[in-house]
Amino acid sequence: MNIQPITLKGRLTRLEPLSEAHIPDLDFACKDSPDGKRTIWRYLLDSRTYRTGGMSGLVKELMTRQQAGTDLPFAIIDVKSDKAVGTTRFMEIETDNRVVEIGTWIGLDFQRAGLNLESKYLMLRHAFATLKVIRVQFKIDHRNFGSLDAIERIRAYREGILRNHIILADGTVRSSVYYSILESEWPAVEIHIQNLTARAPAEPVTLPA
Numbered sequence: 600m601n602i603q604p605i606t607l608k609g610r611l612t613r614l615e616p617l618s619e620a621h622i623p624d625l626d627f628a629c630k631d632s633p634d635g636k637r638t639i640w641r642y643l644l645d646s647r648t649y650r651t652g653g654m655s656g657l658v659k660e661l662m663t664r665q666q667a668g669t670d671l672p673f674a675i676i677d678v679k680s681d682k683a684v685g686t687t688r689f690m691e692i693e694t695d696n697r698v699v700e701i702g703t704w705i706g707l708d709f710q711r712a713g714l715n716l717e718s719k720y721l722m723l724r725h726a727f728a729t730l731k732v733i734r735v736q737f738k739i740d741h742r743n744f745g746s747l748d749a750i751e752r753i754r755a756y757r758e759g760i761l762r763n764h765i766i767l768a769d770g771t772v773r774s775s776v777y778y779s780i781l782e783s784e785w786p787a788v789e790i791h792i793q794n795l796t797a798r799a800p801a802e803p804v805t806l807p808a
Contacts, residue, residue: 600694600730602671607721610678610796612714614721617661617672617686624683625674626654628706639704640768642740647768661688668692675705675718684709687718689726691736698734699726710745713796719753720792723780727789733782738764738775747776753792755780 604616631638640646649657664670672688685705692699701722705715726732739746741760751757755778764775780788 600697600732602689602692602694602699602730604665604671605725607673607725609717609721611712612717612721613676613678614673614687614718615676617658617665617674617688619655619658619662621674621683622655622658625658625686628682628684628709629654629704632707637707639707642743642746642767642773643704644702644765644767644773645704650768661686664690673718673722675703675714677709677712677714684714685718687722689722696734697730697732698736699730699732700736700738701726702737715749716753716792717796720789720796723785723792724789727782727785735780737778739778741774741776750778752795754788756784 606616607614629639631640640649643649645657648660652660661670661672665672669692670688670690671692672686674683675685675687676682677684685703687701687703689699690702701719703715703718705718709715723735726735737750737755738761739750741747758777758779761775761777763772765773767773
């Protein structure tokens with residue numbers, strides 16, 4: 600299993616190797632709402648790095664993990680605006696066991712534009728078809744109902760809950776719900792996701808100029 604940087608192209612999205620050049624777009628797309636009531640960071644493991652070092656610190660941390668071989672991060676590009684609106688990455692990489700985890704965060708204004716779904720498909724297809732993994736896993740905060748619904752929508756298998764798994768940046772205790780897709784399950788899941796992506800919006804939401 601040879602995991603190397605690559606660009607993955609879809610109809611709405613392009614996944615390209617994450618770099619510091621993406622920081623301004625990501626900072627804009629993924630910042631909290633002006634009133635502070637809407638945020639993507641409440642349930643995410645990356646929130647600690649983001650809250651202490653900002654988007655610059657987070658992107659640099661992910662690139663450091665790439666150099667260490669534990670993560671392979673991509674910028675999620677909205678192809679219409681050609682701007683980065685989030686990231687997705689292979690993480691918890693176990694080369695000998697042919698197992699990877701996919702972790703994603705995406706700006707609030709882009710979460711229902713079909714971009715997240717297509718990015719998941721591109722990552723899963725690359726994992727199973729090219730990297731030849733036998734398992735892809737996901738872990739989600741038990742309170743993050745939007746993400747739980749999204750991962751169940753693609754028919755990943757719910758394995759259980761790792762209780763009191765991590766203390767988040769705001770001091771709250773997170774339990775993580777684990778999901779997986781196995782190599783043997785991928786052909787059926789792929790057809791299902793292809794049907795979902797075919798019904799995704801024809802025009803992606805775009806960032807202001």
